Amino acid sequence: MSADLVHIRQVMAEADCLFTExxxxxxxxxxxxxxxxxxSERNxxxxxxxxxxxxxxxxxxxxxNFPLEASYLHATRYRNETSGGELFWKAKPEVSFIDRDVLIIDDILDEGHTLGAIIDFCRHAGARAVHTxxxxxxxxDRKARPDLKADYVGLQCIDRYIFGYGMDYKGYWRNAAGIYAVKGL
Incomplete structure (x- = not known):
């Protein structure tokens, strides 16, 4: 087993479970x-x-339990760097949302740079309303825009490096059934 995989397994073994499945x-x-x-009535x-x-x-x-169109988008500000820059689209939305309500679903609102840029993109591209x-x-207290708040929030979380339910640690553990914090981070 590679040293990287040993480390990844150790991170899970030592992690603090913040929220159970x-x-x-x-x-x-x-x-x-x-x-x-x-x-439900907004299409x-x-x-x-x-x-x-x-x-x-x-x-x-x-x-x-209502009709909706589902799609995906993939945007990043990091492009393999450690600090974010301009929004880079890996996959732009393929469904038109001109004069439509848009619901953006994401794993986490951390500092909010990427989510804020996606919201701005949708508004400028003609969405009637953008929900998150x-x-x-x-x-x-590090939010990019103090006014940026998600419309629907599952859980409030302390400021730790977390993974599970889609969030990753170095590309791993998105599949963890629960939300975990890396020991010491």
Whole structure:
């Protein structure tokens, strides 16, 4: 086994479980209930933000009981760098949302640079309204725009390096059934 894989396994073995699978699933149910109540008559187009939003989107979409169009987008500000720059589209939205309500589903609202840029893109491209759903809203004072708040939030989380339910640690553990914090981070 490679040293990298040994490290990845050790990270999980030592991680702190912040939210169990049952708690996360209950939070997804809560978000679905709110979205069903507010968007069921709006004919939204729903975008999953890849890769992090994949698991949350998949679980959430099956709980939305109204017609919708689902698609995905993939945008990053990092492009293999450690600090973000301009928004780079790996996959732009393929479904038109001119004069439509748009629901963006992502894994986490951390500092909000990428989510804010995606919201701005949708608004400038003609969306009637842009709504956001995140599984985790991380609690800290480093938000890119203090006014950026997700419309639907599953869980509030302390400011630690977390993984699971779509969020990764060095590309691994998106599949973890629960939300974990890396020991010491």
């Amino acid at each position: 049952a708690v996360v699933e209950a939070a997804i149910d809560k978000v679905a209930s709110q979205i069903n109540a507010e968007l 939204p187009v729903v975008f999953c933000v890849m890769n992090g939003g994949l698991i949350f989107s998949g679980k959430l979409l099956t709980k939305l 759903a995140v599984l985790i809203d991380k609690e800290h």
